[in-house]
Amino acid sequence: MSRPVIISCAVTGGADTKEMNPAVPVTPEEIAEEVLSAHSAGAAVAHIHVRNPSTGKASMKTSYYSEVVKRVRDAKCDVVINLTTGPGARFAVDTMSPLEPGPGSVMKTAEERVAHVIENKPDICSLDVATMNFGDRPMVNSPDMLAEMAQLIQSAGVKPELEVFDVGHVSLANHLVKTGIISDSKPLYQLCLGIPWGAPASPESMTLMRNMLPKDAIWASFGISRYEFPMVATATVLGGHVRVGLEDNLYISRGKLASGNAQLVERAVKIINAIGENVATPSQAREIFGLNEGNDTRKAAE
Amino acid sequence: MARAVIISCAITGGSDTKHMNPAVPVTPEEIANEAIQAHAAGAAIAHIHVRDPQTAKASMDPALYKEVVDRIRDSGCPILLNLTTGPGGILVVENDAPHNFRDGSHLSSAEERIQHVIENRPEMCTLDVTTMNYSDLAVTNTKAMLDRMAMLIEPLGVKIEMEVFDTGQLWQAADMCERGVIKDNLPLFQLCLGIPWGGRATIESMQLMRDQLPHNAIWASFGISRFEFPMVASAVVLGGHVRVGMEDNLYLSRGKLTPGNRPLVERAVQIIESIGDYPANVDEARNILGIKN
Numbered sequence: 001m002s003r004p005v006i007i008s009c010a011v012t013g014g015a016d017t018k019e020m021n022p023a024v025p026v027t028p029e030e031i032a033e034e035v036l037s038a039h040s041a042g043a044a045v046a047h048i049h050v051r052n053p054s055t056g057k058a059s060m061k062t063s064y065y066s067e068v069v070k071r072v073r074d075a076k077c078d079v080v081i082n083l084t085t086g087p088g089a090r091f092a093v094d095t096m097s098p099l100e101p102g103p104g105s106v107m108k109t110a111e112e113r114v115a116h117v118i119e120n121k122p123d124i125c126s127l128d129v130a131t132m133n134f135g136d137r138p139m140v141n142s143p144d145m146l147a148e149m150a151q152l153i154q155s156a157g158v159k160p161e162l163e164v165f166d167v168g169h170v171s172l173a174n175h176l177v178k179t180g181i182i183s184d185s186k187p188l189y190q191l192c193l194g195i196p197w198g199a200p201a202s203p204e205s206m207t208l209m210r211n212m213l214p215k216d217a218i219w220a221s222f223g224i225s226r227y228e229f230p231m232v233a234t235a236t237v238l239g240g241h242v243r244v245g246l247e248d249n250l251y252i253s254r255g256k257l258a259s260g261n262a263q264l265v266e267r268a269v270k271i272i273n274a275i276g277e278n279v280a281t282p283s284q285a286r287e288i289f290g291l292n293e294g295n296d297t298r299k300a301a302e
Numbered sequence: 303m304a305r306a307v308i309i310s311c312a313i314t315g316g317s318d319t320k321h322m323n324p325a326v327p328v329t330p331e332e333i334a335n336e337a338i339q340a341h342a343a344g345a346a347i348a349h350i351h352v353r354d355p356q357t358a359k360a361s362m363d364p365a366l367y368k369e370v371v372d373r374i375r376d377s378g379c380p381i382l383l384n385l386t387t388g389p390g391g392i393l394v395v396e397n398d399a400p401h402n403f404r405d406g407s408h409l410s411s412a413e414e415r416i417q418h419v420i421e422n423r424p425e426m427c428t429l430d431v432t433t434m435n436y437s438d439l440a441v442t443n444t445k446a447m448l449d450r451m452a453m454l455i456e457p458l459g460v461k462i463e464m465e466v467f468d469t470g471q472l473w474q475a476a477d478m479c480e481r482g483v484i485k486d487n488l489p490l491f492q493l494c495l496g497i498p499w500g501g502r503a504t505i506e507s508m509q510l511m512r513d514q515l516p517h518n519a520i521w522a523s524f525g526i527s528r529f530e531f532p533m534v535a536s537a538v539v540l541g542g543h544v545r546v547g548m549e550d551n552l553y554l555s556r557g558k559l560t561p562g563n564r565p566l567v568e569r570a571v572q573i574i575e576s577i578g579d580y581p582a583n584v585d586e587a588r589n590i591l592g593i594k595n
Binding site: 143195196 | 390393397398399400401409410411433434435438439440442443445446447467468470471474477498500501502506510513514
């Protein structure tokens with residue numbers, strides 16, 4: 001029997017990618033437009049970061065999030081909205097005097113990191129269950145900080161998506177579920193692969209991490225850059241859901257930039273269908289995620 | 303054909319374990335004696351931390367390291383010495399003011415972290431290629447810090463053991479080799495398993511990490527607590543070297559504290575021999591690791 005596979009589209013991310021692909025959306029309007037076209041192409045979930053419209057750099061400003069969410073909802077688009085809570089965990093040390101935060105350190109409180117979630121009540125928000133070297137600089141999310149964020153997020157009726165980047169992160173996420181800090185009968189895991197220095201994007205690491213998940217977990221996985229499509233196929237075969245988008249990958253094929261998020265989603269649709277599964281609609285995704293009416297912002301907006 | 307398997311013994315570590323097992327060595331004399339005993343039982347490498355003799359807590363005092371090293375060398379024991387450079391990367395974030403480093407943070411410069419290596423010139427020292435939640439604490443070792451430490455250590459003629467606790471850390475360590483920051487043509491990886499929140503102490507994790515290693519890598523692996531002996535067996539079967547010791551595990555069997563490091567090493571010898579391999583002596587270990595006399 002064919003299985004509905006949920007496609008998430010990570011429409012823009014927070015990395016400095018605008019100069020690498022001009023199709024990367026920057027303003028709230030552009031981001032909302034990309035969400036709508038990703039949805040038309042088959043995405044049931046939109047994973048959203050915002051950017052400063054003047055600089056193109058990552059932003060944490062609640063008003064930008066509110067504008068994106070309002071534009072999507074006003075368009076009567078029922079896509080499941082997933083806002084990031086990643087920014088605010090960038091730690092930099094001064095190597096010569098390491099007790100001083102170095103330049104580029106951006107460490108925020110739990111309240112600051114979820115303010116846009118409390119304000120906009122999306123269906124889902126991400127929670128980075130990860131302390132790791134994220135490229136050159138550490139991303140630091142201590143278990144204490146995660147507990148505080150989880151509490152604030154769940155009190156707002158928002159479902160956390162547990163983003164994990166390596167094997168040990170799965171163990172910590174499992175611990176948060178087991179101890180009730182994540183109180184969700186269908187805990188949602190996102191296995192993020194291929195980001196230096198996290199787990200590599202390979203069928204072996206995805207399989208290992210999948211095998212560690214609790215029985216009632218819902219999971220998705222993605223690989224970045226050239227591993228985006230191979231990992232769509234792998235997750236589909238292994239029983240998970242998938243994610244594509246310009247946050248993770250700027251190319252449709254080697255040397256050829258993607259024209260927008262819709263093109264990446266269309267490719268994921270092709271892969272899923274060719275394997276013999278079908279693409280989940282937003283309402284099927286809501287059912288799979290166990291999203292109740294209470295945190296369905298589409299209903300609330302009507 | 304039987305293979306020579308190197309046993310490392312991690313003598314004492316830096317955790318507050320003295321109250322959990324009174325056999326944990328604390329003074330430089332106790333630590334040196336435990337290393338000598340471990341060698342007599344079959345260990346070819348002693349992995350060494352030091353402790354404040356008064357409080358039994360972890361210390362970075364180079365004088366304590368010097369006393370341990372001198373005592374072992376003066377005894378005529380040839381065991382390879384592997385000093386830790388782990389302490390100095392602990393970050394405790396204050397939730398309400400995350401730019402303040404809360405009490406308990408312990409961040410040192412690269413020079414401070416390897417002072418005892420510069421002074422003592424052991425055969426080997428560790429390098430924790432890791433940023434992770436280490437139980438409730440965050441351990442941070444940035445790229446800049448790791449590069450600087452590696453570039454200071456190798457010209458001393460000291461071999462680096464890259465300690466990695468998860469698959470991504472292994473990837474970063476391999477990248478340091480690829481970039482030539484670590485120049486060793488037999489790069490040594492230690493796969494540390496079962497520490498929350500790192501890679502699990504399972505055969506699957508160990509195998510996944512082994513399969514990611516550069517072709518010229520030498521590797522060892524260990525699991526902590528009750529996974530110590532199962533991971534000895536796994537590493538032997540998968541072609542790696544092994545580590546036991548009171549840093550990683552305080553028990554000989556369920557509920558039965560070990561009276562010292564020696565019985566843990568003896569158990570590793572039993573496992574290795576019963577599988578059909580044999581414990582490497584110090585000369586064999588030098589040869590495998592490319593450490594000159």
